[in-house]
Amino acid sequence: MTRRSCRRRPEVECRDCELFGICQVAGLGSIDDSLLESVVSRRWPVARGDKLVTPGTPFRGIFAVKSGAFRTLSRIGQRVRVTDFHFPGELIGLETIESGGYIHTVEALDDSSICELGFSRLHRLGPRLVQFQEQLIQAMSRRMRHDQQLCALARAQNSEQRLAAFLYSVATRLNPDQRPAAEFRLPMLREDIADYLGLAIETISRLLTQFSQRGILHLRGRNAQIHDFKSLRALAGLDVLVEPAGIEPPAEPC
Amino acid sequence: MTRRSCRRRPEVECRDCELFGICQVAGLGSIDDSLLESVVSRRWPVARGDKLVTPGTPFRGIFAVKSGAFRTLSRIGQRVRVTDFHFPGELIGLETIESGGYIHTVEALDDSSICELGFSRLHRLGPRLVQFQEQLIQAMSRRMRHDQQLCALARAQNSEQRLAAFLYSVATRLNPDQRPAAEFRLPMLREDIADYLGLAIETISRLLTQFSQRGILHLRGRNAQIHDFKSLRALAGLDVLVEPAGIEPPAEPC
DNA sequence: CGACGATTTGACTCTTCTCAATAAATGTGG
DNA sequence: CCACATTTATTGAGAAGAGTCAAATCGTCG
Numbered sequence A, B: 001m002t003r004r005s006c007r008r009r010p011e012v013e014c015r016d017c018e019l020f021g022i023c024q025v026a027g028l029g030s031i032d033d034s035l036l037e038s039v040v041s042r043r044w045p046v047a048r049g050d051k052l053v054t055p056g057t058p059f060r061g062i063f064a065v066k067s068g069a070f071r072t073l074s075r076i077g078q079r080v081r082v083t084d085f086h087f088p089g090e091l092i093g094l095e096t097i098e099s100g101g102y103i104h105t106v107e108a109l110d111d112s113s114i115c116e117l118g119f120s121r122l123h124r125l126g127p128r129l130v131q132f133q134e135q136l137i138q139a140m141s142r143r144m145r146h147d148q149q150l151c152a153l154a155r156a157q158n159s160e161q162r163l164a165a166f167l168y169s170v171a172t173r174l175n176p177d178q179r180p181a182a183e184f185r186l187p188m189l190r191e192d193i194a195d196y197l198g199l200a201i202e203t204i205s206r207l208l209t210q211f212s213q214r215g216i217l218h219l220r221g222r223n224a225q226i227h228d229f230k231s232l233r234a235l236a237g238l239d240v241l242v243e244p245a246g247i248e249p250p251a252e253p254c
Numbered sequence C: 001c002g003a004c005g006a007t008t009t010g011a012c013t014c015t016t017c018t019c020a021a022t023a024a025a026t027g028t029g030g
Numbered sequence D: 001c002c003a004c005a006t007t008t009a010t011t012g013a014g015a016a017g018a019g020t021c022a023a024a025t026c027g028t029c030g
Helices: A020-025 A033-039 A119-154 A159-173 A190-197 A201-213 A229-235 B020-025 B033-039 B119-154 B159-173 B190-197 B201-213 B229-235
Strands: A040-046 A051-053 A061-067 A070-076 A079-086 A105-108 A112-118 A183-185 A217-220 A223-226 B040-046 B051-053 B061-067 B070-076 B079-086 B105-108 B112-118 B183-185 B217-220 B223-226
Touching: A020 A119, A033 A040, A033 A119, A061 A119, A070 B119, A079 A190, A079 B119, A112 A119, A119 A159, A119 B070, A119 B079, A119 B119, A159 A190, A159 A201, A159 A223, A159 A229, A190 A201, A201 A217, B020 B119, B033 B040, B033 B119, B061 B119, B079 B190, B112 B119, B119 B159, B159 B190, B159 B201, B159 B223, B159 B229, B190 B201, B201 B217
Parallel strands: none
Antiparallel strands: A040 A112, A051 A105, A061 A112, A070 A079, A070 A105, A183 A223, A217 A223, B040 B112, B051 B105, B061 B112, B070 B079, B070 B105, B183 B223, B217 B223
């Protein structure tokens, strides 16, 4: 295996993938491996810049990012904007199950690889279909909660909080153990971040310089280093006053 | 039937409710009505200001708004903010299926009523469980798509677009036929809107005055009238250039 | 090395927020 | 049903935040 300079292409382990519960139902790692193979297409490579789906692509199944990163482009009125990012272990296409066709574009930000779970082959699961659906419902529910939190942060009052929350989120999602990485590679352009957060690219740049000067984090090109997690969390509005353990909060709003 | 002045309390029809597909599986309107009754608690009244769930409430099932309106309050860091609204026909609690417990507060903005679908009684569906789950997956998928669109609009560059998109969304969601109503009652305070959109309450107020002066819409207290749908859609960034019918868009980003 | 795209920085403008003061609504009790 | 108290909404003025345009660096890749 060749690798260029320090660029590894980390691949998420199946047990850290949102598809895992679903793959397990299909017999992942058991004697029933052939069942899994017949439902999930594993590790399909996607080159940087390639489009996984475009508007009009019919829904055939959901994808799980195995390595790399993707961005979703959506048409908002006359303008095309970045509306989502997808990192290893995350599912793509959940919002399209019902409608039957994609309305946006999903594009690889890096050379990536994905697994695909074909919905047309689900009948092969036979009596395991109920368990499969259960797993899917749980994955969707988890995702909805996550999206809601992210969405709330993206609506935050000021740009500083939005960017801090975004970086914290990316640092966390790029790390298999779901804790923010101290060092990582930002797969998207400043322009993508600006677009996604609804800010000007110059604002992003200035904030990054400022964060760096304050010793919170440092971005050199695409290489990111977080120096002060506590401050970053605070900026992002993620810090919660530590409640005395064991004491239930009263039945008051949040 | 008595009604106070012009204030009806419109109740959504079952066929316009997101729970409908699910209720149908359980035999809504068929000879099997008793099955439905044993799974869905129908038309439970909730007084204005009452909390449907608070942080720590265990998940027992999902709710469907039958009449009235609700808001979701979430703790974002130190601050409690409005993160969602729920109108007749919409489901509440989908993001909590997986985690087992609510982390936010859902509060009635008006006297309202809801149906509850208890998850502990699902086994009574027997062999229909597969169809039930199918319906639930579709409802969740639909909701994810909707939330994504809303979220993208809420991140819009300027306050004018955000507010226009919000009002258009509310006008649509308050109307059973899913087209924006020309006249409706805004169930939430300006403060709720400001909080939800991440804007100052004064900004909301000024924009509303401006919209009114431009003849787009008029808000007197809580009574809203939309005069110019086209302009409102344009402001909200919802206008799409009409593509020549029958011609597929090229495989380009959106 | 050199060219091109990406990012940063500066100067200036426009938008949105904050604080303060009114003005409407809404609710309450007589 | 009216007067008063309270909450909610609007308006104004000045300050801070974020956007725009233009120019200068930085980085990457052939």
